[in-house]
Amino acid sequence: MPIATVNPANGETLKTYEAMGEEELERRLQLAEATFRTYRTTAFAERARLLNRAADLLDEDQPEIARVMTTEMGKPVKQARAEAAKCAKAMRWYADHAEELLADEEPAEADVKDSGASRALVRYRPMGPVLAVMPWNFPLWQVVRFAAPALMAGNVGLLKHASNVPQTALYLEDLFHRAGFPEGCFQTLLIGSGAVDDILRDERIKAATLTGSEPAGRAVASTASEMIKKTVLELGGSDPYVVMPSADVDRAARVAVTARVQNNGQSCIAAKRFIVHTDVYDRFAERFTEGMNALTVGDPLAEDTEVGPLASEQGRGDLEELVDDARRSGAQVLCGGERPDRPGWYYPPTVLAGVTREMRIHREEAFGPVATLYRAADLDEAVLIANDSPFGLSSNVWTRDGAEVDRFVRDLEAGGVYVNGMTASHPAFPFGGVKRSGYGRELSGHGIREFCNITTVWHGA
Structure with missing residues (x-):
């Protein structure tokens, strides 16, 4: 190279x-x-x-x-x-x-x-x-x-x-x-x-x-x-972002956009898998998709740009393959999902719903501004989906229920659990993961x- x-x-x-x-x-x-x-x-x-x-x-x-x-x-x-x-x-x-x-x-x-x-x-x-x-x-x-x-x-x-x-x-x-x-x-x-x-x-x-x-x-x-x-x-990381019914759903959706597209989505600790309790799933999905769709994609040297190009042509190609595989296997594209007709290695903020275990994007890290949505019936299923990954870098949970927080901290397989906020590294806190x-x-x-x-x-x- x-x-x-x-x-x-x-x-x-x-x-x-x-x-x-x-x-x-x-x-x-x-x-x-x-x-x-x-x-x-x-x-x-x-x-x-x-x-x-x-x-x-x-x-x-x-x-x-x-x-x-x-x-x-x-x-x-x-x-x-x-x-x-x-x-x-x-x-x-x-x-x-x-x-x-x-x-x-x-x-x-x-x-x-x-x-x-x-x-x-x-x-x-x-x-x-x-x-x-x-x-x-x-x-x-x-x-x-x-x-x-x-x-x-x-x-x-x-x-x-x-x-x-x-x-x-x-x-x-x-x-x-x-x-x-x-x-x-x-x-x-x-x-x-x-x-x-x-x-x-x-x-x-x-x-x-x-x-x-x-x-x-x-x-x-x-x-x-x-x-x-x-x-x-x-x-790598494929961090879960879990939203429970007691959460401030609108705030969780706003933060979720930043958590997914920080650094053009090319971050190991970016939230990638959004696992939402069925009681608030529709509301979260609507707010989150609106936020992703409203992002300004453009010249990274421009002050108002929120999402720039991916770092390499190969990286964009790898991301496209994951999205195309999910789409062929039945995932719904709520926004994005198509390469723009412009110079550079851009890919639009994309939200996929209906993701299943058979799709590559369920197991592989999507290194770019692509989010996957999952519906969870209860806390047990949310934990099950969150841990159904070869990765275990960090995690995000949104809930106001103390018992639920204790359960997530106990059971999530990750090097960090961030409650009602997005993962971010700080020199005072240890950083690293488990599994792959x-x-x-x-x-x-x-x-x-x-x-x-x-x-x-x-x-x-």
Whole structure:
């Protein structure tokens, strides 16, 4: 796959880059290993100073980098600016909290005495160079939510970004360099996916994190397991959005539109399957379809655009296949469902009803602005439909009934349950999934500890 910026709004190739050769990759691996030896000894205060400086620079660069993201992968420019702001916020959060999150832990005095020790503690130590294989859909955020905690923990990072966002990838390396991080703390590797296996096998790489597709996750996990290296995987999602009779149905329908089409519908944590109790199904379906149909689809650089093009022609083709398969199998298209006659890789906001288990879209992730509606007779059936998915990233439930909330939190197979609101990541809360959505956690204290050597220190009496 070429490493190039291709504007999804018109298909125009804006910039192309040569993949790094073996000699340059070797130089960067050597640099990462050497830098780690000294960077790991820096104080938290110094790391925080550098990360806060990176956040300040990112705020200054926000208009420019937002435009780059939009021209590389098509997200509306207002959303691109919000992504940049969110990254700066996460950097500051980790700069403020990392030392506390990684503070030494002292076991209970009785347990220390029982072990025969005079003193014992648990210390979090950095592991070394970590390889990050990242996707294009949130080209800044996906990287920063790894890089901020990793750098604050004393690790160094090597980024293999998606091949269609090279300018964003290079910007990230430059950002950390301008902030004053030592050379080699964060490096971008302009390489194709075929080079990942060899890098992961290199003894200097101590761990890896990947956000992306199931096939990519399997490949990285397979090699990492063979090499006995720690990995964190965040893969696909087909999040349920459950609406019960006690909910504010009109508000649930309004939020549902945003929950489905954020980032042009290309988000792992976007709500995709809308499971509505039969008592309020018709009302929700009408309001939701009206909202989806009213969205402004257009040039992602225009301030009033709510839905831009999909990031690639292949992605649009994959989405069309899912919709066409559902339609042939009897699904009703309540809005959208037809490719527009215009340049670029656009696909309209689409709502499908009457989806059954036999349809591909019931089992596969629809990565674009396509929603599926399900009618549930009661809470039991809602939970059954919600869990009838190979994925388990997050979930959304709308109800004012406390007993129903308890039941959903207990029984939904997902890494998050968001009640009366849409899923959104925040640096203070752990993020990740179960089943084929991956394993491990990013963000919060759980995320920063994923790539630490959790060390027991025991002192004899």
